[in-house]
Amino acid sequence: MGYDLTIIGGGAAGLTAGIYASRGGLKTLLVEKLPLIGGLARTTDRIENYPGFPSAITGTELMENMKQQAQGFGVQILTKEIVSIDFKSEIKSISTKDEEFKATSIIIATGTQPVKLGIPGEEKFMGRGVSYCATCDGPLFKNKNIVIVGCGNSGLQEGLFLLKFVNHITYIEFLPYMTGEKILQDRIKDKKRTTFYSNTILTEIKGGDKVEAVTVKNRGNNELKEIPADGVFIYAGSKPNTLFLNGAVELDKAGYIITNERMETSVSGIYAAGDVRKKDLRQVATAVSDGATAAFMAIEYIERKESL
DSSP states (O other), X not given: OEEEEEEXXXXXXXXXXXXXXXXXXXXXXXXXXXXXXXXXXXXXXXXXXXXXXXXXXXXXXXXXXXXXXXXXXXXXXXXXXXXXXXXXXXXXXXXXXXXXXXEEEEEEOOOEEEOOOOOTTTTTTBTTTEESOHHHHGGGGTTOEEEEEOOSHHHHHHHHHHTTTOSEEEEEOSXXXXXXXXXXXXXHHTOSSEEEEOSEEEEEEEESXXXXXXXXXXXXTOOEEEEEOSEEEEOOOEEESOGGGTTSSOBOTTSOBOOOTTOBOSSTTEXXXXXXXXXXXXXXXXXXXXXXXXXXXXXXXXXXXXXX
């Protein structure tokens, strides 16, 4: 099946690209492997820094609005995982397990996924006390004591949400200080049901059928401490979803796609947008900007091809 443009990824960047591309007259397909469209932004309880919403908005609501807007302009959305790609030919192709789709241009907007710690107990207790998504699992920990790994924006923001349900949060931060925005630091410090361990690492997650405790180590004196806990929420950074590309476009050492300011990758007709590309700031606002730019450039690229 042929399209003018195929967008891989259904987060803020991909949906925005779809809106701009379809309004620009392109026959557009958006492919997302997850059943819920919206990417990581959809799992955020409260988005306060996206322009136009002075009272904040939930990630679910914002992403659902973007999805409906994209579909309203004619974007076709497919929820399937891509298993192979071919960017070598003039007409590009992507394949799922049972279908192949061809397009003149491709926008990669696959975003990132949470980094795992790789410590004992993490995999064992996945879904049994270990989580990477507060809005997904927070209500399961009502009146429980939990640990949050990471005092960046995600850890602090999600902690504020989790305090609606949990009894107490113990924060574990690798660095000697918090890295989240000051406004978030001030808010979390005002809460009485929190404890902070800085310059500390989580070394093990323990329990029987579910999480019962964690072991932490002070990086200064190597002292070990066991902390009782019913759950562990991990916010230790992100990594790009680019393994499926298998070297088809140029990546940096961390696996992010290298682009110029026009969102062009190392392959003509292939663009990247949002958190998956190498950049300094990864926010919904910057993803939207990337998506609009990538779509605009794809439209120009396709028009040049058609005029030859």
